[in-house]
């Protein structure tokens with residue numbers, strides 16, 4: 183099969199081994215496909231439990247946390263977090279487009295206080311730990327660990343003390359090792375790093391899941407999903423199933439430590455190509471550079487368009503930057519092979535020679 187170099191920002195590349203496993207196993211469910219089984223069957227129960235224990239094992243989730251598989255994307259978590267966890271106010275660190283979306287939802291529930299913002303710097307960086315301003319009486323501090331559009335990532339996490347830290351990790355979940363115990367809630371749409379669209383992973387500390395400040399619709403309460411083990415209603419069976427195959431692949435690859443090492447190598451190839459060049463300009467501050475979304479510009483829109491068109495003809499897709507920033511964005515998620523990063527770095531050098 184001819185696989186292209188897939189730099190899509192999301193949904194994005196999945197490991198070929200995981201896709202093959204899904205294809206091979208498609209009909210292996212007692213005369214049925216996985217798409218046709220009941221979510222109350224013992225077959226699905228096995229899938230759900232294995233997926234959960236893979237999350238727990240790979241991320242080294244400590245005792246006292248619940249692992250949930252929900253629907254509605256990270257965008258629904260923007261609302262569920264404040265609805266469930268905010269008493270009167272919460273602190274938000276604003277580092278890009280998705281942080282602002284989270285803030286907009288939180289404002290519908292209560293008072294949002296700005297703990298940090300890099301908006302006046304065109305979202306070119308994330309804060310250092312000591313730049314975060316915590317406020318009195320905030321129910322939690324919300325951060326976006328990787329800014330998919332602006333190509334920035336936290337390289338140190340705020341020390342929020344007794345204020346629970348809530349993190350949107352949609353675009354860097356399981357891309358690097360971290361200490362889950364520093365976080366009260368971690369949520370991520372699966373479709374960038376760990377699976378297909380349709381399922382949202384939520385890790386939540388039990389004491390936070392039990393918070394209750396207001397009556398809420400059943401589906402929007404964390405307790406509903408905690409008490410029913412993500413089976414209150416029909417969960418996204420197929421998306422969870424494919425996620426299991428991706429997590430199995432991460433485990434076979436050596437776990438998150440090995441994935442992180444590979445991610446660092448891939449990102450270094452492309453950042454080196456930027457730093458060596460007189461043509462490309464990275465948009466992120468160096469100490470905030472993302473391992474997952476690498477953003478850079480060329481001197482004119484014309485050259486950018488030429489770059490995108492030529493890269494396509496060399497079998498590279500998904501490199502057009504988000505309209506908010508323009509330029510080029512190479513998403514180098516877990517499943518992107520090193521060969522794709524090498525191909526891009528080579529193409530960048532060749533293109534510059536001709537330009």
Ligand SMILES: *Cc1c(COP(=O)(O)O)cnc(C)c1O
Nearest residue numbers: 255256257280330350352353371
């Ligand atoms: C893609 C993305 C989202 C939106 O996720 P949905 O699952 O589409 O709601 C939120 N936050 C970040 C950081 C993202 O990259």
